[in-house]
Amino acid sequence: MNLWQITSFTVATALAATLLMIPPGLLLAWLLARNxxxxxxLVETLVSLPLVLPPVATGLILLMLLAPRGPIGRVLAAxxxxxxxxxxxxxxxxxxxxxxxxxxxxRAGIEQVDRRYEEMAATLGxxxxxxxxxITLPLALPALAAAAVLGFARAVGEFGATIMxxxxxxxxxxTLPVAIYTFAETxxxxxxxxxxxxxxxxxxxxxxxxxxxxxxxxxxx
Amino acid sequence: MIAxxxxxxxxxxxxxxxxxxxxxVTVLFGPSGAGKTTILEAIAGLRRPVRGRIAxxxxxxxxxxxxxxxxxxxxxVGYVSQDVSLFPHLNVRRNLLYGQxxxxxxxxxxxxxxxEIEPLLDRGIxxxxxxxxxxxxxxxxxxxxxxILLLDEPLAAVDVELRRRILxxxxxxxxxxxxxxxxxxxxxxxxxxxxxRVLLLERGAIVRAGTADEVLRP
Numbered sequence: 001m002n003l004w005q006i007t008s009f010t011v012a013t014a015l016a017a018t019l020l021m022i023p024p025g026l027l028l029a030w031l032l033a034r035n036x037x038x039x040x041x042l043v044e045t046l047v048s049l050p051l052v053l054p055p056v057a058t059g060l061i062l063l064m065l066l067a068p069r070g071p072i073g074r075v076l077a078a079x080x081x082x083x084x085x086x087x088x089x090x091x092x093x094x095x096x097x098x099x100x101x102x103x104x105x106x107r108a109g110i111e112q113v114d115r116r117y118e119e120m121a122a123t124l125g126x127x128x129x130x131x132x133x134x135i136t137l138p139l140a141l142p143a144l145a146a147a148a149v150l151g152f153a154r155a156v157g158e159f160g161a162t163i164m165x166x167x168x169x170x171x172x173x174x175t176l177p178v179a180i181y182t183f184a185e186t187x188x189x190x191x192x193x194x195x196x197x198x199x200x201x202x203x204x205x206x207x208x209x210x211x212x213x214x215x216x217x218x219x220x221x
Numbered sequence: 222m223i224a225x226x227x228x229x230x231x232x233x234x235x236x237x238x239x240x241x242x243x244x245x246v247t248v249l250f251g252p253s254g255a256g257k258t259t260i261l262e263a264i265a266g267l268r269r270p271v272r273g274r275i276a277x278x279x280x281x282x283x284x285x286x287x288x289x290x291x292x293x294x295x296x297x298v299g300y301v302s303q304d305v306s307l308f309p310h311l312n313v314r315r316n317l318l319y320g321q322x323x324x325x326x327x328x329x330x331x332x333x334x335x336x337e338i339e340p341l342l343d344r345g346i347x348x349x350x351x352x353x354x355x356x357x358x359x360x361x362x363x364x365x366x367x368x369i370l371l372l373d374e375p376l377a378a379v380d381v382e383l384r385r386r387i388l389x390x391x392x393x394x395x396x397x398x399x400x401x402x403x404x405x406x407x408x409x410x411x412x413x414x415x416x417x418r419v420l421l422l423e424r425g426a427i428v429r430a431g432t433a434d435e436v437l438r439p
Contacts, residue, residue, distance in 0.1 A: 116306045122293035123265050123300040124320025124365045131294075134319075138310045 002171070003179075003191060007198050010176040013087060014155035017094035021102045021151045028099075029106035029147075030132060050161075051100040059164025062093060066165060089166040090173050094155035102151035109143020110136060145213035149206045156202055223264075223369060223401065227273025227283065231259050236425040238263075238273075242403065244417035246395055249405045250436065251422035257405040258303070260422075261371045264403070265300045266293035277368050297322075299367030299400070303374045305358045307346045313357050314342040320365035327398065332360045335397060336390055352383045356390055363398060370394075370402045376411060388414065409437055 028047055032040070050058045066073045066083045076083055083089050113136050121131045137144065159177040166173035168182055176195055183192035223242040228235055236256045249257045262268040264275060266282065269290065275283040277298070282291040307316050317329065317338075333339045336356045341349065349357065355375055362370060375391065376384045388411075395402060395415065404415050412419055412433055419436040421429040429436050 114306075116302065116304060117308055119265075119267050119293065120300065120302065120306045121308070121319065123267070123296070123298055124361065125294050125297070125322060126320065127294050128292075135308060 003194055003198070005171060006174055006176055006179045006195065007202075009087075009174070010156055011202065013090045013175065014094055014152050014158075016091050017098055017155040018102075018148055018152040020091065020095045021099050022148070025099060025102040025106060025147065025151070026137070028103045029110055030136070032103070033107045033110035034136075047103050048100050050097050051104075055097060055158070055160025056164055058096060059093060059161030062089075062096060062161060062165050066092070084165055085167050085169065085173060087166075087173060090162055090175060093161040093165050094158045097158050097161050098151035098154040101154050102147045105147035105150055106140065106143050109140040109147070112143070113139045142214035146210050149210035153203055153206050156199070156206075222278060223403075224274065224276040225260070225264070227263060227270035227275055227285075229259065229263060229268060229270040231256050231425055234425040236260070238427065240420065240427065240430070242401070242418070244401070245399070246402045246404055246415045246417050248412045248416035248419045248433070249403060249422055250407065250409075250412050250419050252407060254424075255422040256425045257407075257422055258373055261300065261373050261403060261405060264296075264369070265298045265371060266291060266296050267300075297366070297368045299362030299365055299370040301355075301358045301362050301370070301372050301375055303377055305354045305378075307349075307354055307358055307361070309346050311346070312342075313338065313344050313346070313349070316346065316357060317342075317361050317364055320361060322364070322366040327363055327366065329364060332363050335393055336360045350383075351379045352387050355379065355387055359390065359394065363394065363400075367400060370400045372402060372404045374405050374407070376406070376408070391415070412437060 028043070031037070032044060032047075063084065064070050066076070066089065068074065068077045068084070073083060081088070083092065117135050117139065118131050121135045122128075126134065157177055158175070159181065162173075162175055163178055168174050168178045174182070176199055180192050180195045180199070183189070183195065225238045225240045225242065228237045230236075232254070236259055238260060249260060251257055259268060263270050263283075264277075270283060270285065272285045273283070274281060274285065277296070281287065281289045282296050283289060308319065311319065317333070321329070333342070336359060338353070338356050338360055341353055341357065346354070359375070372391075376387060379387065392415075394400075404411070406412055416433045419431065419433050420427045421436050
């Protein structure tokens with residue numbers, strides 16, 4: 001079996017998922033860190049749900065939503081987009097499972113930024129959106145890097161939700177964790193062990209990158 | 222002309238202000254905890270009064286009855302806080318240009334010359350001395366072409382020697398820029414030196430108002 005294909009597919013889908021986490025992740029982290037609004041507790045709960053729910057249960061919810069007869073799947077099917085048991089389902093499962101970690105990490109980082117800087121920027125005429133992108137986010141850059149790395153690592157390791165919505169189709173939706181499970185189940189211990197080493201290498205690389213970015217951001221302040 | 226008529230909850234007391242400020246420099250004088258900074262923050266839009274009205278040059282920026290509450294970025298108020306708060310991730314030049322508003326009375330060259338910060342432009346914030354930071358913060362506020370300049374104890378954090386060196390810069394701003402200022406201090410010397418008018422603040426209320434000599438008589 002092509003271990004290289006499994007690895008590159010997993011890294012590519014996890015990278016796509018990490019990119020997809022960023023827009024909603026920025027918005028949610030900022031909302032929760034800096035705003036008081038009605039429904040805040042609900043948003044907080046929904047965001048953290050995939051973290052506390054069994055991943056397989058989250059996968060089942062996604063399956064119900066995205067299935068061709070589900071509320072979202074129906075709309076997608078009408079536009080000719082298949083999701084379930086394709087690479088798209090893999091990316092969606094990774095995104096949903098990684099988002100809570102991304103939001104929590106970035107939110108904590110934003111809360112660390114001294115509000116004084118944001119207030120000064122506002123008195124200098126900067127509207128809230130500009131304050132966020134020119135002051136808050138650059139000052140929370142180490143947290144953003146950490147959030148992206150944690151989200152990516154969680155995406156690479158995603159198993160439960162992925163197997164529910166995407167299955168384990170060789171060369172189509174089989175990711176690294178799913179492959180490890182399948183190989184171990186079917187007695188291909190050598191392949192499983194090789195993938196284990198690859199998974200560890202990816203995790204170590206991601207952590208190194210996060211530390212590197214944090215250190216560089218730290219030097220500038 | 223600045224019209225202040227508002228109240229807000231502050232720690233253990235209610236702050237009440239009913240004043241019309243005219244002239245170049247109004248000094249808010251009083252012990253710490255009297256509510257001086259709170260008044261500046263209310264004018265800048267960083268704190269919301271519970272009632273009343275704040276008008277800058279005839280424009281309501283806060284009016285509880287009419288539900289007007291202009292956000293800080295729309296008030297055109299220059300605020301130099303006690304803690305300076307220069308943006309640590311931007312160099313001096315980018316700090317200065319952050320709030321630059323075109324059509325102001327001052328161009329960048331005039332500001333940097335007046336405050337003698339040209340040599341600092343490409344430096345990072347971390348390497349500046351306390352006095353240099355104060356001048357950059359002042360310059361940054363001026364570049365946004367404010368209609369009013371709020372100075373919150375700009376000299377409180379610097380030693381006597383430095384104070385002596387920064388005072389002339391503040392006087393130049395007062396004399397050459399012509400922006401009305403509210404200057405918060407608990408230092409009699411500064412108050413005497415700067416004020417056209419002094420408001421004496423105690424526990425959230427203005428207890429005396431007048432010229433420096435009238436108000437600060439021991």
